[in-house]
Amino acid sequence: MIGKEEEMSNLRGKVAIVGIGEIPTARYPETAAISYAIESAKMAIRDAGINKEEIDYVMPTASLYSPAFNTELVTCRVVEELGLKNVKKNCQVFAGGSSSSCGLEMAGALINSGAASTILFVHSDKLGTGVDLQAGIDLFAASGVSLEWEVPYGQHYSSIAALACTRYLYETGNTPEHLAAVCVSNRKWAELNPNAFFRKPLSIEEVMASKMLSTPLRAKMSNMLFDGGSAFIVTSAERARDITDRPVYLLGEGGTVTHFVYSQEPDVSRFGWAKAGKMAFEEAGLSPKDVDIAEIYDSYPIFQLIGFEELGFCERGQGGEIFMRGDTWPGGKIPTTTNGGMLSQGHTGAGGAVALMVETCRQLMGKAGERQVPGARFAVETATGGTYMDAQVTILGTEIP
């Protein structure tokens, strides 16, 4: 079944990311959300070294904190603020936390078809200072959670993550310390990431001593919401080679949608990662042992652990030990989630996975500074949206294998 030509994106080696931008994930009470989009987009355009008038298509993904601001994104504010003169279409691409992967594949398909030549994908949101903590919990409890079948029972994002933790630990015999090890691993990277919010060293003991939210999920196993913005620029592989010596080629895309209502997910300790991963790796012609970096979507450690295992980086139930012993840390055998993830860089809504996409490119472009993985050529990046409704896997590389 898997690997059939019609299941592949058919974009292998056809398009590339040539520019990235990101502002530090933080709290910016004094500045408006549009400025995060503008700053990130400007950085991405400068990073690509292109004339801004080459951009003919803008994809602003959604902002969650304010419907009014999101309407501005939909109604071309980014195009006008940047003074872009040759944009044919400004069209929102939004799939919750999967927006980055879905956006990249759609951008790639548009470019490959000839409908677009150079696409700016941009995210900005103000969930750190645009809403207060309890309002944030309430917003997310009703955001992608079924208003008929789950909200009346008190379902919210901590309980959603906790339900996956309980079943995973029950089936694998792992312990909450294994979940804490993921948080520690991500923090090791965030210590080296100037755009991350949480940069102080973290220990398993500290995670385990933090407040219990929903058993077995503790406060330091939970992401926090911040303000942020990020952007990337996609163009054809041919054009990319004119622009830069290190284009980041799209090599494989895999995806599967598994549920809308969380309780309808058939396996909350696996989700669809194995299937999506197989599709992406087969398209790329690579296997997990060929990739230098695993940029695995976290938001909570359980989802990073499951994604890591299901993609085939180790046997099921072994991931916790691998995170614990440091293989995923800076200098380790399989550097994982090298920006610190949403657990340490901070969660910005749809931007969590945009940040991860940007980080994947940054590493492959050799621009990751202190945390640069030496000689990185191939990386896998994952994303998931809503209540972990889908599994999206992207393989990127600086060469076409």
Add this chain to the structure above:
Amino acid sequence: MNVQAKPKPVPVISSWAKPFWDAAKEGKLLYQRCKDCNTNVFYPRIACTNCFSDNLEWVESSGKGTVYTYTVVESNPPSAFIQDLPFVIAIIKLEEEGVQMLSNIVDCDPHEVECDMPVEVVFEKLNDEITLPKFKPIKA
């Protein structure tokens, strides 16, 4: 936390699911069965999730199931649930019917709940209009 207790969120009822909520008020847990292909369907749908038939009938569930997974919510819940802490959210597998649903486990010490524990349905009145199916452990 200085948060005023908010009223509990009531289910936003789909018109086709009304028989489910009416039956819950009568102490019955319903699911749908497709009369064309025999697929059991939950939550209530407009059409069969297997064959798209709209020839769905309502069937009363045994109300017996097992806990697929659960969590004890101890802090930071949605504001309407702050006064309920700690409480249990669980995914219940209705074994005979082969369907899953989210609910709360009640009538027990929250920390006694375990995966694969047998449970049965109970009904909790939320207000005059809405009764929520919940579950309690079946004592051996």
